[in-house]
Every structure is written in structure tokens, then in C-alpha cells.
Amino acid sequence: MKRVCFLLGIALGITALIVLGIRASSAMQRVDGRSAAQWLAFVEEAGQTVSYHAVGKAWENNKSAQFILDQGRAGQYLLQTTDAQGKSCTMGYDGQRIWYANKLHTSKMVADTGPSAILVHLAGRIAGTCRYAGRPAIRLVAQNGNTRKEITADRQTGVILAMNTYFSRRRVSEMHVEQIAYRDVVVNPCSLHTDDAMTAITPAQARAVLGRNILHPTWLPAGMTLAKMYHAPCCCDTRGMVVLRYSDGVSTLTLSEMRDCNCAMCAGCYQANNGDAIVETRTIGNITVTAVGTLDVNAMRRILGSLQ
């Protein structure tokens, strides 16, 4: 008993020291004169400024597909995925609209999105350097709450060459570029015509939709901010619903608020089919709020509980 305890204690101690040592050394590490935070900011900037054509593979919820990505300047892109069964999806951003359309005749467009991304200041660490898709690369780890991203980025351009996303310590998606060619890319405007587009709205317009003030969470995880507010059609009410999008750059949250709605799903907390999001519904007065977020259950419940 004594020996087992002794050996267990020694093993735990050594493991803790190794982990702490690795984390401390990697947190202090600089590559090419940049710290982890500076690298992440560089990668963010590259997403808005570098133009390229890339081919690679993506994996999500045990399904994989090939992808072709044309990334233009100002964050515009056109992306096509095709899996082994021929199921495909085209999605893109033309500077004003984001959209997707698949072979199952499903499509959606979000109009008037404005600037593509929220620039955030993420905490992270440098995990090392390597070569990836024929390019010198740096490996970065960014984590907020339950979501962790392991990013491999081009050391010269900052373009993301590979990314593993973990939610609650479980890998939920993966993408890696196999070939990349830096060149000018022109992304044509979205030609999709759809009646159920989401459109950006003001708080006053949102009040008109709901017939009352929007329900805002009075508590949010650190770093999470309201990025945009949209109006979306609803199948049971011609007034539609108000959609609030929150993000901290790694974790995301969408609140859909509906008035006198009877199409919302049953109240409760669920795991989305793809496993990387939590879905929860709450009704306050005549407003039903459906939240979808890549946050842990406790955070989701606290957010919904703080709605006012």
C-alpha cells in the first residue's frame, strides 16, 4: 500500500511538473519575434487580406469531404465541399452576403452582414513549428471556455493550413489544406435568390418584430460580445424572429427570439446532432428564446437564466 501510494505520488508529481514546465516554456516562447497573441492577431489579419486558392479535406461529426476554397481579399470566399456520396455544399461570402446551398435543395442567405469577422484578442500559446502543405508553418493553440482550436498557420502569410476544433475535450471537426496557391481570387456576388434571407436590423426594428424590447442576457462569458442582430423568417409567424449573434472569436452563441411562437422545439437542453453545439429553449412571457451555442451547459443555462 505504502509503495503503491509512493509510486503514484511520484508519477503524479513528475507528470504535473512536466505539464507545467511545457506550458510555462511554450507560453513564453516566441517564434520569429512574435508571441502567441501576436501570431493569432497575424492569422486574423491574414483572413481579411490574403488571397489564395486551396484544396483540402474536412471532417465533421464522422463525415468527411474534399473542399475547394477560393479566398479573396477583404475576407470574401467561395467554398465547395463534396463527400464520397456526392453530397455537396457551396458556401460563400461576397462582402455583403453569406450563403450556402446544397444538393438537397436547401439554401440560406444572410444579407447585409457588413464586415466579415469580429477581430478579437485571443489568449493562446505556441505549440511549435513544422512544415505543412509544403509551407513553413507554426502551430498555435487558442482556447476559450470549452472550445479549443489547434491551428497550423503559414509562417509567412498567416493563412490557416489546418485546424482541429475540440469541444469539451472531444474533437468535433478537422480541416487540412493539401495544396495552396497564393494568387488573386475574385469572388463573384451571390446569385442566390431566396425569400427566407436573414437581414441585419436595428434594435428599433427588432422591437417592432417582437412587440417589446429584445431580451438580452445580463451575463455572458468573458470576451463574448454581441456581433450582429438579424431578422429571420419564421414558419408560424409572418413577423418573423430576431436573431442575435454573439462571439468571442472561438465560441459562438445565437439567440433566436420569437413572439407567440408555436413552432419552437420542446423546452429543454440538447446536444446538436453534430455534437459541437448545445441547443436550449426558454420562454419568457410570450417570447420564446432558442439558444444555440458552442458553450458548456452551465454557461448556456446561466445565459438563458439572465435574459431580461
Added chain:
Amino acid sequence: MKQCPTINKLAEYQTEALANREQQAIHQHITNCTVCQRELQALESTVQLLATLPVPALPDNLWAGVAQHLPNNPRIAFRQRWWKALAGAGVAAGIAIGLLVMHAPNARLPIAPASASAYVADHALLSSQDTFADRASIGVMLALQRSEP
């Protein structure tokens, strides 16, 4: 008791160190035995004489000398303590790990009903705007999205 007790038994009787029954037996014997009465008186006078002797002062280096003959004792005491402390820490660590595993977020959540898929797809599409969004994987997910009935 017919036979006289030994001198050691008498000494123990005199200091009341014997069990009750033996103490009474010797007491009865002494009341009828003059030899033992004399021996007892001699013992009592010796004890009284010893009590009059002065108590010698303890030498200053007494503990040092005793400690010299008790090697490693502090270590033995430490050994007896540390493994208990380590075992306690191990149990605490085990409980902590257990609690972490039990409270692993989203471990036992039911799968969302089909009616939630449109919300999840909208969330994914909106999330694709984030710089660190994995758009290719979002595309894999959206390829399977069906229109609402």
C-alpha cells in the same frame, strides 16, 4: 495461602501493585505469619530511608546522550506520516477526477429534435463569419441540411 510469598511479591504487595485477589490472600497470610511481618517492616523501613535521600540533579547533556542512542527516530515518525498524507492526497485527487468526469459538460445530453436542425444550421452559417471558424467543416455539415417541411 500456606506458603510464604517471595520477597518480590511482598514488595509488590507493599506498593499495592498486585491484583485484588492476590493482594487479599497475601494480606491474610501476613496477619498470621510473623516472618512475613518482619520482612514487610524491613521493606517499609528501606522505602522510608530511600525517601529521605536527596534527589540528584540531572546532567545537562542527558538528552543528547539519549538521542544518540535513538538513531533515525524522526525519520521513522516522518515515514509514518508522509504515506498517510500521500494516500489522503491520492484519495482527494481521485475524488476530484471523478467529479470532473461526472461533470464533464454535455456528457449525457439528449440529441436535439429534428426541429432544432434549422437553428443549428443558421448558427453554423452565422459562425462561419468568425476568423477562426472551420468553414470547410461547416460546409460538410450544411451539405446534409434538409429544407424544413
